[in-house]
Amino acid sequence: MNDIIREIVERLALENAVSFNGVAKAEAVLGKLLGSNPELRSRIKEIILLVREITEKVNSLTLTQQKELLSKLGPVKPVEKPLKTIGIPELPKAEGFTKITLRFAPNPDGPLTLGNARPAILCDYYARKTGGKLILRFEDTSPSVKPPLREAYEWVVEDLKWLGIEPDEIYYQSDRLPIYYDYATSFLEKGFAYVCLCKPGDFRSYEREGKPCPHRDHDPALNIRLWEKMLDGTMKPGEAVVRVKTDMEHPNPAVRDWPALRIDIAEHPRISGFRVWPLYNWSCAIDDYEMKISHVIRGKEHLTNEVRQSYVFQYLNAPQPVSIHIGRVGLENSVLSKSKIMKGFSQGFYTGLDDPRLGTLRALRRRGFKPEVIRRVILDMGLKITEAMVKWENLYAYNREVVDWNSERYYFVKDPFKLVVKNMTKRVEARLSRHPSRPELGFRPIVIEPHEGMVELLVSAEDVCNTMPGSRLRLISLFNVEIESVDRETKLVNSFFKGMEVPEKSAGIKLIQWVLPEDAVETWVLMPDASYAKGLGESSLKRLPPGRMVQLVRFGFCVVEKVSENFVELVFSHP
RNA sequence: GCUCCGAUGGUGUAGCCCGGUCAAGCAUACGAGCCUCUCGAGCUCGGGGCCCGGGUUCAAAUCCCGGUCGGAGCACCA
Structure with missing residues (x-):
C-alpha cells in the first residue's frame, strides 16, 4: 500500500516540478494527492512526511533528470477535471410550490x-x-x-x-x-x-x-x-x-x-x-x-x-x-434612471426615448444592438447581488460578433476634402468589395473616367488635413497618390497618380476610403453623444432599407435610419 | 445615526454553501506576432486578480473574528 502511495506521490511531485521550472511545492502535491484520494486524509500526518521527503528529493534533481524520470513512468495519467457547469446556477428550491x-x-x-x-x-x-x-x-x-x-x-x-x-x-x-x-x-x-x-x-x-x-x-x-x-x-x-x-x-x-x-x-x-x-x-x-x-x-x-x-x-x-x-446595472456614460429619462424627455433635452445618450432598450435597439447581445451581457452577470457596470466595449464586442458577418461595407467620408489627382490618364474600373470575408457577395463597380489627365475624388478631412506634401496615400481598391499640397481653407488637396499596385504593408502607407463626387450622397450619422457626423457617402447607400446594419469602412458599424433621393441618415453603432 | 448586504485582473464573471486535482477557469479589454487592400473580422502567443489584518487547519479565494471600502433600505414610492 505504502509503495503505491509512494509511486503516486513521486509522479505528482515530478509532474509538479516539471510544470514549474523544476521546483515542486509540497503543498500542491499534497493537495492533488488528497483531491484524488480523499481516503488518505485519515493518515494525513504520515502522508505529509512522505510528501515532503519525496518533494525534496525531486527538487534536488535537475529539470532534465526530472523530465527523464517522468517519461520513464510512462504516459501521464489523464487528470479528470470536475465538469464545469456552464451558464448560470439553478434556481433554488422553493418549498411549498409545485410549479415554478x-x-x-x-x-x-x-x-x-x-x-x-x-x-x-x-x-x-x-x-x-x-x-x-x-x-x-x-x-x-x-x-x-x-x-x-x-x-x-x-x-x-x-x-x-x-x-x-x-x-x-x-x-x-x-x-x-x-x-x-x-x-x-x-x-x-x-x-x-x-x-x-x-x-x-x-x-x-x-x-x-x-x-x-x-x-x-x-x-x-x-x-x-x-x-x-x-x-x-x-x-x-x-x-x-x-x-x-x-x-x-x-x-x-x-x-x-x-x-x-x-x-x-x-x-x-x-x-x-x-x-x-x-x-x-x-x-x-x-x-x-x-x-x-x-x-x-x-x-x-x-x-x-x-x-x-x-x-x-x-x-x-x-x-x-x-x-x-x-444588484443594479449601470451603463457607462448613460442615463438609466427612468425618472431622469422622463424628466429630460419632457423638457425636450433628449430627442426622444431612443436618444442615443439614454440607456433605454429602445435606444440600444436603435443603435443596432441585437437582443441576444443584451441577453448575453445580462446572463453574464448572473444572479449576483453586487452592482455591475456594463462597459460599452463589452457590448461592442458581443454585437460585432453577431453583426459583422451580415454587414456590407460602404464608403463614407466625414467632412469631405476634394482630392485632385493629376497625371491620371487611364480609365479605371474600381471593384469595391461588399464584404472582405465574403467574396461571394460580389462587388460594386465604380468607373473612374479622367478628364484632361485629372480625376476628382472626395476624402475625409481627418485622413488628409495633416499630411505633408510628398507623402503617399492608398485609396482603397483604387490607386495610390502622392500629396502635392493641402489647403484647409478651401478643403482642397492636390496630388499625383502614383500607380495601381497595392503597397506592401511595410511601406506604412495609409489606406483610406473615398467617394466619387458624381456618386456621392449627403450622409449624416447620429453619434452616441447625439451629435451628427456629417459627410458624403457612396450613392448605393440609398438603396438600403431602414434598419439595415452596415459598416462604413474605417468609420464603424451603423444602422440605416432614413433614406431619400438626396440624403441618407444612419445611427452609429460601434467601431 | 439605525438596519441589512457585498468585495476575485481594467471590466463582467466561475469557484465560496461542502477547505485540498486552484500554482485560480472563462469572456472582454490590453500588448506582441501572423493574416487581411478598413481603424472590421480571423488565427497564435503574452502580461494582469482572490480588499487588508489576525485566527482555525497539515492545508484558506473558500471557515471564524476585526478593519477598510462600496452599496441598499430606514416613504401614507415602486
Missing part, C-alpha cells in the same frame, strides 16, 4: 432600460428553462407619487417583445383593487392589521422607540368602522392608513408595522372611482400569494421588503416565494 412561477413587475412610468432588462431577462430565462410560467404584472398603484403613464404599458410590452420575452399572463394591479380590499378587511377582522390615525411624524417616533402607537390595539370592530371611513370618503388623504402588525421591537425599524394601504385621490390613467390604494408591500405580497409566485427576482433595494412581506405570508399561513435579490 416568476413575475416581472415594473411600474409603467417609462420605457424599459438596461436596468429593467436584468430582472426581466433572468425571470424569462428561468421560466423558459424550467418550463415554468412568466407573469408580467404592472405595479401601477401610486397615482400621485409615481403616476403611471398611459403609453408606458404598451412600451413595456414592446420592449419585452424585442428582448424575446412574451409573458404567459399579464396583470394590472389597478384592476385588482377589490382583491387588496378584501384581504385588508380580512386582516383587520382577524387583528393582523389596524387602521392607524397617527400623523406620519408621530408614527415615526413610535417606530424609532419600538413602542406601539395608540391605534395598534383597537379592536377589529373599530378598525372595520375606520376602514369603511377610509373607503367612503369620510377621511381625507393622510388621515389614516392601514398597517400590518409585525413587531414594534423588530431590530430593523423599517420592518415595524409597515403601511399597507392609504388614501390617494389623484387621477389614475386606467381607472377611476377609487380613493384607497395599496402600497407596494401589500399589493406585492397579496399578488405573489394569489398568483402562486414561487421565485421573485428583483433588485436589492427590496431586501427589507422581503422581511416585511414575510409577515403577510405568515398570517396567510402560506409559503413565501424565494427571493433572489440582484
